[in-house]
Amino acid sequence: MDLFLFTKSSFLSYSCILLIIPTIIFIFIKSRSSSSSSSSSKQRRKLPPGPNKLPFIGNLHQLGGPMPMHRILQDLAAKHGPIMHLNFGHHPTIIISSPEAALEILKTHDLVFSNRPATAASMKVFRKGPSIGFSNYGEQWRQMKKLASIELLSTERVKSFRLVREAETDILIRTIHDYCCSRKQTVNLSEMFLCLSNNIIGQVAFSRRFSTEGECNRSEHHDLIREIIQLFGEFFMGDFFPSLGWVDVITGMQAKSIAVFKRLDEFLEREIDDHRLSSDDDHNSQHGEDFVDVLLELQRNSKLGFPITADHIKVILTDIFLAGTETSALILEWVMSELVKDSRVMMKVSDEIRKVVGNKERVEEDDLQKLEYLGFVINETLRLHPPLGLLLPRESTEDCKISGYDVPKKTRVMVNAWTLGRDPKLWEKPDIFYPERFHGSPINYKGNYMQFIPFGAGRRICPGTQLGITTIMIALANVLFHFNWKLPNEMPGENIDMTESTGISNRKKSPLILMATPICC
Ligand code: HEM
Numbered sequence: 084m085d086l087f088l089f090t091k092s093s094f095l096s097y098s099c100i101l102l103i104i105p106t107i108i109f110i111f112i113k114s115r116s117s118s119s120s121s122s123s124s125k126q127r128r129k130l131p132p133g134p135n136k137l138p139f140i141g142n143l144h145q146l147g148g149p150m151p152m153h154r155i156l157q158d159l160a161a162k163h164g165p166i167m168h169l170n171f172g173h174h175p176t177i178i179i180s181s182p183e184a185a186l187e188i189l190k191t192h193d194l195v196f197s198n199r200p201a202t203a204a205s206m207k208v209f210r211k212g213p214s215i216g217f218s219n220y221g222e223q224w225r226q227m228k229k230l231a232s233i234e235l236l237s238t239e240r241v242k243s244f245r246l247v248r249e250a251e252t253d254i255l256i257r258t259i260h261d262y263c264c265s266r267k268q269t270v271n272l273s274e275m276f277l278c279l280s281n282n283i284i285g286q287v288a289f290s291r292r293f294s295t296e297g298e299c300n301r302s303e304h305h306d307l308i309r310e311i312i313q314l315f316g317e318f319f320m321g322d323f324f325p326s327l328g329w330v331d332v333i334t335g336m337q338a339k340s341i342a343v344f345k346r347l348d349e350f351l352e353r354e355i356d357d358h359r360l361s362s363d364d365d366h367n368s369q370h371g372e373d374f375v376d377v378l379l380e381l382q383r384n385s386k387l388g389f390p391i392t393a394d395h396i397k398v399i400l401t402d403i404f405l406a407g408t409e410t411s412a413l414i415l416e417w418v419m420s421e422l423v424k425d426s427r428v429m430m431k432v433s434d435e436i437r438k439v440v441g442n443k444e445r446v447e448e449d450d451l452q453k454l455e456y457l458g459f460v461i462n463e464t465l466r467l468h469p470p471l472g473l474l475l476p477r478e479s480t481e482d483c484k485i486s487g488y489d490v491p492k493k494t495r496v497m498v499n500a501w502t503l504g505r506d507p508k509l510w511e512k513p514d515i516f517y518p519e520r521f522h523g524s525p526i527n528y529k530g531n532y533m534q535f536i537p538f539g540a541g542r543r544i545c546p547g548t549q550l551g552i553t554t555i556m557i558a559l560a561n562v563l564f565h566f567n568w569k570l571p572n573e574m575p576g577e578n579i580d581m582t583e584s585t586g587i588s589n590r591k592k593s594p595l596i597l598m599a600t601p602i603c604c
Pocket residue numbers: 215216217228402403404406407408410411414469470471474475476536537538539540541542543544545546547548550551552
């Protein structure tokens with residue numbers, strides 16, 4: 084069977100259509116004929132699949148399309164079972180949708196499945212050094228991940244950026260206030276949340292804001308990050324059919340990724356040079372050291388026992404920007420969408436915050452631990468809307484058995500975290516947004532409960548969990564403390580558009596535009 088989903092056309096310039104279409108038809112015919120010839124040769128040889136062989140479902144050539152990939156794979160899993168063998172182009176891939184198999188991949192055989200398959204985009208963006216998110220497992224990767232986890236994203240370091248998060252949240256609240264009271268306008272929360280998380284990461288990494296206070300206009304940097312993230316979701320022919328990598332030259336995809344990478348490289352180079360040139364006295368950030376300071380200091384004192392080059396520094400900063408900006412913003416977008424849709428939960432969580440914070444001017448980070456229901460609301464959103472529905476793909480380094488099936492070396496694996504979070508065998512009424520389900524439940528997002536793995540699990544688990552969750556909690560608590568929210572034009576909350584976009588991250592398709600009413604006026 085061939086499952087052809089070929090609907091995304093943005094990357095095709097008109098002149099390339101002439102070339103691409105015959106190529107696709109050729110591949111289609113070739114893959115059909117090879118699958119039918121192999122099945123007829125199987126019949127001829129009368130070789131039924133062995134007991135350990137994972138049945139082959141078909142070829143999936145997903146180039147975007149109207150449905151997000153995690154949904155397509157969920158539909159297929161409902162038909163073919165929770166462990167499927169598909170080919171993505173030339174790459175044998177298994178898709179995991181059961182908690183037992185996920186546990187085997189992410190925990191029991193974590194080491195075997197700790198590689199990341201290289202993609203055209205990752206090779207361009209990370210061509211200079213070992214990326215934490217996209218490199219294969221190995222000594223260099225271990226060093227980089229340890230460096231990020233201990234020196235940049237540790238509990239202590241995350242706490243040290245508290246003033247940054249609180250100050251940026253204040254700016255967000257002032258901006259919303261200005262929109263709804265002075266300008267009498269609706270609020271584009273999607274843009275504002277992206278601005279917020281971009282500025283928090285900008286401050287934490289470089290002591291720099293990327294947009295003017297009061298405006299959420301898109302800065303050059305803002306657009307650059309968005310373009311890189313989009314690049315990871317784009318179709319590169321070479322990723323599916325390595326021998327057809329030349330098609331990416333003709334379609335302009337290769338030039339596009341080189342150009343984006345060059346802009347990123349120049350931007351990082353400037354930031355690092357500025358930090359090198361400015362003495363400690365000049366350095367006037369609100370929180371002491373930023374990530375570039377920490378990395379330059381580690382480079383100078385060689386404390387880590389391995390050399391850190393300028394390229395290492397750039398790669399780590401790129402990882403953090405790519406992984407840390409959009410993820411937090413899109414969770415905030417989904418939480419607010421779910422709350423507007425369900426007035427009961429909106430009221431309950433807002434009441435909790437207002438009761439706990441009382442007469443204070445704002446919610447501070449010390450208040451967050453008292454906001455139990457807010458925590459449940461965030462968990463429930465992460466269950467229904469994990470930003471990376473398929474986590475990040477992995478690849479096996481040796482032959483292995485999963486749920487009794489043979490999985491050969493170099494097989495790609497995708498774990499469908501989105502499906503696991505909505506499995507009716509694992510969750511009661513899974514499609515209902517019901518934060519109370521986390522009350523008294525031991526289930527958390529730390530990678531030990533396979534039905535709930537929004538941050539992944541095992542060696543490749545997200546190292547930015549704490550920074551991400553703290554950013555989300557402080558922003559959300561303040562947005563709910565200061566304002567009441569509803570859809571514009573008296574539209575009932577249940578009419579909100581909850582359609583998901585396609586691409587690598589699970590965003591809302593349409594921006595979240597709401598009416599805010601300040602509590603104090
Ligand atoms: C709050 C929202 C976030 C979510 C839901 C999230 C989710 C994820 C997921 C699912 C993965 C892949 C895990 C796997 O393959 O098992 C990942 C990896 C990663 N995340 Fe996050 N993330 C978030 C925030 C952040 C932040 C704020 C940072 C850094 C500032 C960050 C840095 C990374 C890095 C570097 C990796 C690659 C880890 C590796 O491959 O070893 N993330 N994240």
